[in-house]
Amino acid sequence: xxxxxxxxxxxxxxxxxxxxxxxxxxxxxxxxxxxxxxxxxxxxxxxxxxxxxxxxxxxxxxxxxxxxxxxxxxxxxxxxxxxxxxxxxxxxxxxxxxxxxxxxxxxxxxxxxxxxxxxxxxxxxxxxxxxxxxxxxxxxxxxxxxxxxxxxxxxxxxxxxxxxxxxxxxxxxxxxxxxxxxxxxxxxxxxxxxxxxxxxxxxxxxxxxxxxxxxxxxxxxxxxxxxxxxxxxxxxxxxxxxxxxxxxxxxxxxxxxxxxxxxxxxxxxxxxxxxxxxxxxxxxxxxxxxxxxxxxxxxxxxxxxxxxxxxxxxxxxxxxxxxxxxxxxxxxxxxxxxxxxxxxxxxxxxxxxxxxxxxxxxxxxxxxxxxxxxxxxxxxxxxxxxxxxxxxxxxx
Amino acid sequence: xxxxxxxxxxxxxxxxxxxxxxxxxxxxxxxxxxxxxxxxxxxxxxxxxxxxxxxxxxxxxxxxxxxxxxxxxxxxxxxxxxxxxxxxxxxxxxxxxxxxxxxxxxxxxxxxxxxxxxxxxxxxxxxxxxxxxxxxxxxxxxxxxxxxxxxxxxxxxxxxxxxxxxxxxxxxxxxxxxxxxxxxxxxxxxxxxxxxxxxxxxxxxxxxxxxxxxxxxxxxxxxxxxxxxxxxxxxxxxxxxxxxxxxxxxxxxxxxxxxxxxxxxxxxxxxxxxxxxxxxxxxxxxxxxxxxxxxxxxxxxxxxxxxxxxxxxxxxxxxxxxxxxxxxxxxxxxxxxxxxxxxxxxxxxxxxxxxxxxxxxxxxxxxxxxxxxxxxxxxxxxxxxxxxxxxxxxxx
Numbered sequence: 146x147x148x149x150x151x152x153x154x155x156x157x158x159x160x161x162x163x164x165x166x167x168x169x170x171x172x173x174x175x176x177x178x179x180x181x182x183x184x185x186x187x188x189x190x191x192x193x194x195x196x197x198x199x200x201x202x203x204x205x206x207x208x209x210x211x212x213x214x215x216x217x218x219x220x221x222x223x224x225x226x227x228x229x230x231x232x233x234x235x236x237x238x239x240x241x242x243x244x245x246x247x248x249x250x251x252x253x254x255x256x257x258x259x260x261x262x263x264x265x266x267x268x269x270x271x272x273x274x275x276x277x278x279x280x281x282x283x284x285x286x287x288x289x290x291x292x293x294x295x296x297x298x299x300x301x302x303x304x305x306x307x308x309x310x311x312x313x314x315x316x317x318x319x320x321x322x323x324x325x326x327x328x329x330x331x332x333x334x335x336x337x338x339x340x341x342x343x344x345x346x347x348x349x350x351x352x353x354x355x356x357x358x359x360x361x362x363x364x365x366x367x368x369x370x371x372x373x374x375x376x377x378x379x380x381x382x383x384x385x386x387x388x389x390x391x392x393x394x395x396x397x398x399x400x401x402x403x404x405x406x407x408x409x410x411x412x413x414x415x416x417x418x419x420x421x422x423x424x425x426x427x428x429x430x431x432x433x434x435x436x437x438x439x440x441x442x443x444x445x446x447x448x449x450x451x452x453x454x455x456x457x458x459x460x461x462x463x464x465x466x467x468x469x470x471x472x473x474x475x476x477x478x479x480x481x482x483x484x485x486x487x488x489x490x491x492x493x494x495x496x497x498x499x500x501x502x503x504x505x506x507x508x509x510x511x512x513x514x515x516x517x518x519x520x521x522x523x524x525x526x527x528x529x530x531x532x533x534x535x536x537x538x539x540x541x
Numbered sequence: 542x543x544x545x546x547x548x549x550x551x552x553x554x555x556x557x558x559x560x561x562x563x564x565x566x567x568x569x570x571x572x573x574x575x576x577x578x579x580x581x582x583x584x585x586x587x588x589x590x591x592x593x594x595x596x597x598x599x600x601x602x603x604x605x606x607x608x609x610x611x612x613x614x615x616x617x618x619x620x621x622x623x624x625x626x627x628x629x630x631x632x633x634x635x636x637x638x639x640x641x642x643x644x645x646x647x648x649x650x651x652x653x654x655x656x657x658x659x660x661x662x663x664x665x666x667x668x669x670x671x672x673x674x675x676x677x678x679x680x681x682x683x684x685x686x687x688x689x690x691x692x693x694x695x696x697x698x699x700x701x702x703x704x705x706x707x708x709x710x711x712x713x714x715x716x717x718x719x720x721x722x723x724x725x726x727x728x729x730x731x732x733x734x735x736x737x738x739x740x741x742x743x744x745x746x747x748x749x750x751x752x753x754x755x756x757x758x759x760x761x762x763x764x765x766x767x768x769x770x771x772x773x774x775x776x777x778x779x780x781x782x783x784x785x786x787x788x789x790x791x792x793x794x795x796x797x798x799x800x801x802x803x804x805x806x807x808x809x810x811x812x813x814x815x816x817x818x819x820x821x822x823x824x825x826x827x828x829x830x831x832x833x834x835x836x837x838x839x840x841x842x843x844x845x846x847x848x849x850x851x852x853x854x855x856x857x858x859x860x861x862x863x864x865x866x867x868x869x870x871x872x873x874x875x876x877x878x879x880x881x882x883x884x885x886x887x888x889x890x891x892x893x894x895x896x897x898x899x900x901x902x903x904x905x906x907x908x909x910x911x912x913x914x915x916x917x918x919x920x921x922x923x924x925x926x927x928x929x930x931x932x933x934x935x936x937x
Binding site: 192209211247388406 | 549
């Protein structure tokens with residue numbers, strides 16, 4: 146039988162990263178290609194304790210069907226946390242729990258984007274989100290990313306000229322893959338532009354708690370008095386990605402449509418995970434845990450940047466130092482063949498992600514690749530970056 | 542701001558059942574409207590033990606990112622179980638774990654159905670699935686359900702006359718809401734018709750293990766030598782719905798597209814739940830557990846049918862006795878106003894689901910309502926059905 150495939154998924158390909166992730170499961174390969182939190186960042190003991198309590202004290206609640214909107218105590222706790230810490234959330238907003246922040250991208254696109262409508266995003270941007278938009282046949286319009294955020298002229302031009310723009314997608318802190326944090330000035334400017342052109346903003350902030358230097362920048366959602374920002378939050382980097390827990394804070398009419406879509410997708414998010422997150426935030430030292438995480442990543446990032454300075458920079462590869470997150474974006478000198486470099490690296494058993502995987506058009510020219518420093522051990526990181534340096538010395 | 546909504550969700554409404562589910566949370570209301578497994582059917586002790594072991598023995602595996610296709614040992618175990626027990630699965634098939642069987646409906650529709658394409662379903666059918674199809678703007682074509690399955694003439698006529706039919710959706714055992722099990726003869730006939738017209742079948746079997754009398758009927762997927770059947774399985778009724786665990790067994794090209802869509806929806810399913818299910822199937826007496834479940838539901842169903850015979854049948858409400866599942870479909874006499882009956886019932890603090898909620902067109906005439914006997918206690922069941930009987934006596 147010839148299987149008929151819907152138009153929306155006809156050209157959809159598996160995420161290059163998740164494919165590389167499989168390849169990187171080969172234990173002889175040093176993987177700098179994943180986006181996994183450091184395993185030592187998981188509060189294993191606390192999760193085991195809480196899980197035990199839940200399954201002893203309220204097992205039926207954990208195992209029975211629950212509400213599509215999420216476990217009410219967790220919704221309240223996250224809402225209070227985001228309001229108190231970041232002034233995110235107004236009376237016109239609602240908050241629901243999702244199966245990872247990935248589901249926010251999916252549900253919002255499903256709710257608001259017709260096939261052929263446009264989504265504006267940073268170029269480069271997170272491939273998982275881009276694929277989510279693509280899977281509803283959205284047209285992607287990439288805006289060049291500068292060290293302080295999107296190029297505003299290109300953004301306004303897109304808002305003016307593109308048809309049926311539905312939202313602007315921004316990873317505001319320590320962007321994946323570039324590491325860029327959008328400045329406060331640009332956040333305000335982007336907000337004003339969105340308002341001017343009647344377009345929503347999807348602010349995705351999975352790495353916000355992982356700042357290792359500098360000062361926090363207010364989320365775009367924190368100055369949303371007009372109800373035009375959808376905020377996607379995640380537990381993947383602060384608790385556990387295997388739990389698949391995220392949340393969305395957005396105006397009520399938008400959330401209501403997302404809830405109906407979620408009913409049809411997975412009914413509700415795993416209840417055990419929601420209950421664990423709730424107790425972890427309320428019965429444990431959550432602030433202390435976040436501080437500990439930052440310590441872990443501060444060390445890892447510093448070590449990684451030392452290695453880059455030692456092995457790559459002398460061999461013509463540059464990078465922008467980061468203030469947080471899990472990724473460093475490395476740039477080859479002009480004229481170098483980045484794809485060939487990444488392939489040669491794999492042959493030498495080091496895996497990085499070619500930068501064009503993060504573009505709205507993968508065929509476009511790109512001279513960067515992404516390194517992740519949270520997953521590998523220090524030994525693996527040194528071994529991998531050393532090999533990259535040798536390779537660069539030989540072929541660049 | 543006026544929020545623009547995509548065409549596909551414009552007319553999509555929250556599931557009437559999930560809305561009633563909220564209403565039924567009122568402790569003074571006797572809810573016969575849910576579809577929850579009986580809490581005493583959860584293997585709480587085993588799940589607590591296993592969870593403890595996992596978080597002690599392999600916590601990082603449980604908490605880290607995992608494969609979109611699912612936890613490999615669970616995929617293998619479920620595949621072997623379905624092959625050995627039901628001869629489901631061929632070399633051309635693949636199996637992935639989903640976030641509840643609900644996600645199978647979603648992913649298949651997303652992968653194969655363009656907006657405006659047709660999905661054929663039983664009338665009545667499970668509203669959650671219908672809403673999943675609707676959420677991609679599929680046209681629904683309902684085929685009248687008889688006590689042994691779909692009306693075959695109506696099915697062939699639809700296959701002949703409807704445009705771009707993508708698949709036939711069937712809940713083969715103890716259908717929700719009707720309780721109907723499609724006979725072996727009709728299963729074969731439906732398979733042949735699908736083959737003849739080049740259309741896939743989506744066989745949904747969440748209740749298959751809950752047979753309380755009679756003999757198992759072979760799944761349609763068990764005679765799929767042509768690669769035209771997509772089989773959706775669920776852990777919700779045999780382990781726990783709060784875990785959100787389901788699976789799909791389907792031809793590899795179809796599964797491959799579903800995997801890409803799943804990446805964009807939730808990356809992967811909660812790992813803890815997958816590991817718990819795997820250990821429960823392999824380290825505990827899974828067959829004994831299923832046998833125990835059937836005992837629980839056999840008693841509950843028998844008690845419910847006794848009550849119906851005692852209170853409803855003498856008052857002009859009829860029903861078709863069931864051989865399994867969680868639901869009984871009750872029919873009012875001709876000319877009676879079913880919606881008014883359900884509203885009056887709610888005023889007397891008994892909640893049932895009006896039958897038209899399960900039709901492809903909710904505006905259509907329907908004289909039935911659905912009762913669930915697995916969620917209420919025996920006392921609640923008797924109280925609720927007694928009230929329905931009194932109401933029937935008064936107004937029918």
